[in-house]
Amino acid sequence: MDRAFFEQLAMPLFDQLYNHACWLTGDRADAEDLVQETYAKALKGFGSFAEGTNLRAWLFRILRNAFLNSRSGLKQKTEYLEDEERGADEGVAHEVTPEALFLASESQDAIFSALERLPVAHREIILLCDVDEMSYREISQVLDVPAGTVMSRLARARTNLRKELGAGTKEAVR
Amino acid sequence: MTSCSQDRNALAAYLDGELPADQERSLQEHLRTCPACAARVASLVSLRRAMKPAATRFVPSAEFRRKVQGRVAPKRSVGSRWMWPAAVAALAVMVLAVVWTRQSSLSDHAFREVADLHVSDLASANPYDVVSSDRHTVKPWFQGRIPFAFNLPEFAGSEFTLLGGRLVYLRQQPAAQLIVGAGKHKISVLITQESSLGSGLPFFGGVAVRDSFNVETWEKNGLRFYVIGDAEQGAIQRLAQALQGVNG
Numbered sequence: 001m002d003r004a005f006f007e008q009l010a011m012p013l014f015d016q017l018y019n020h021a022c023w024l025t026g027d028r029a030d031a032e033d034l035v036q037e038t039y040a041k042a043l044k045g046f047g048s049f050a051e052g053t054n055l056r057a058w059l060f061r062i063l064r065n066a067f068l069n070s071r072s073g074l075k076q077k078t079e080y081l082e083d084e085e086r087g088a089d090e091g092v093a094h095e096v097t098p099e100a101l102f103l104a105s106e107s108q109d110a111i112f113s114a115l116e117r118l119p120v121a122h123r124e125i126i127l128l129c130d131v132d133e134m135s136y137r138e139i140s141q142v143l144d145v146p147a148g149t150v151m152s153r154l155a156r157a158r159t160n161l162r163k164e165l166g167a168g169t170k171e172a173v174r
Numbered sequence: 175m176t177s178c179s180q181d182r183n184a185l186a187a188y189l190d191g192e193l194p195a196d197q198e199r200s201l202q203e204h205l206r207t208c209p210a211c212a213a214r215v216a217s218l219v220s221l222r223r224a225m226k227p228a229a230t231r232f233v234p235s236a237e238f239r240r241k242v243q244g245r246v247a248p249k250r251s252v253g254s255r256w257m258w259p260a261a262v263a264a265l266a267v268m269v270l271a272v273v274w275t276r277q278s279s280l281s282d283h284a285f286r287e288v289a290d291l292h293v294s295d296l297a298s299a300n301p302y303d304v305v306s307s308d309r310h311t312v313k314p315w316f317q318g319r320i321p322f323a324f325n326l327p328e329f330a331g332s333e334f335t336l337l338g339g340r341l342v343y344l345r346q347q348p349a350a351q352l353i354v355g356a357g358k359h360k361i362s363v364l365i366t367q368e369s370s371l372g373s374g375l376p377f378f379g380g381v382a383v384r385d386s387f388n389v390e391t392w393e394k395n396g397l398r399f400y401v402i403g404d405a406e407q408g409a410i411q412r413l414a415q416a417l418q419g420v421n422g
Contacts, residue, residue, distance in 0.1 A: 003246065003247065006246065007248070014239060015234060018238075019230065019232045023228070028232070032238055035234070035238075035242065040245065040297040041297050043245075044294065044297045108224065108227055111221075111225055112228065115228065135192065151186075155182065
């Protein structure tokens, strides 16, 4: 195992992993623990990491597993299950109009707090896709689910986010 | 407004750049003629753009980056930095310095091995050979596995919990590694025979901070103890005192 090689590949992802960990845990100290654990595990397993595979997806996956095994993650684990159980028939009735969405995107605070209110499974997938700009394929590697699940979960997550944003703006207007 | 039958997932996939080329073309055609879908796409684009600041909302501190970087980076020798003031000093000082440097590199080696054992244990999927919070289970387990004996304090009712132990090798000599939990932190206690590490006094008493680990070490009756972890100094010290108390 080449530590210098690992450092060269993995350290550029440090900021991204830390930011993601903060979004997951909502706590900087917990996020630091997670990132630290991620790097320790990745360093240890780097020998078995096949070159040519996606290092970013691999690191995010280690981080995610560490999160799910952490104290704050365990609490959220049920949310993942619930998300899978919920049907795909999201009511269109709750859909927010494009106009309202435009309005909501004007406010960064509104977006951040809507993201924070999402269940962690939804927050996570939206961040991976829209913020970390991962492909569906990468996301399916991180979450260890088929690509079809990525699409459907992403759709549910976005519907949910729009709902939260709509709720936020209504409150603001009142 | 919602009369269009266009699949919404396809719109999203289009924006994510995940639509096959032929479908992408036909969707672009459709957007030109369907104001409802076009408005929808526009609002999704603006929402996504507005989400970008989430990427840099949380920035790690420089201190934390150094900490992780320090653990990831290849180990570099620190000897030469200490050597040069000795080189310009008088001969007597130089002789002393040489002796001192030898000892410090010896202790440096010992420390790194101890730190490696600690970190690799934390990262391991099977961190313990013997899993128990009971010192009466853990201590006897080592009998016949290590050529010496040690005592463990009673952890019940203290801030510490015994998590387990494993047999490791420090300088090609068997050593007992005990993992002790202190809040969220894990502390390693390593016990080995002193002769195996030579006479280099690895540390000069008290808790030392090395690579952001807190370490305490001492020698008693031919046994060398190391207590290492990222728990606060006070916790390391209290654990060390508890161990010293029963191994006097």
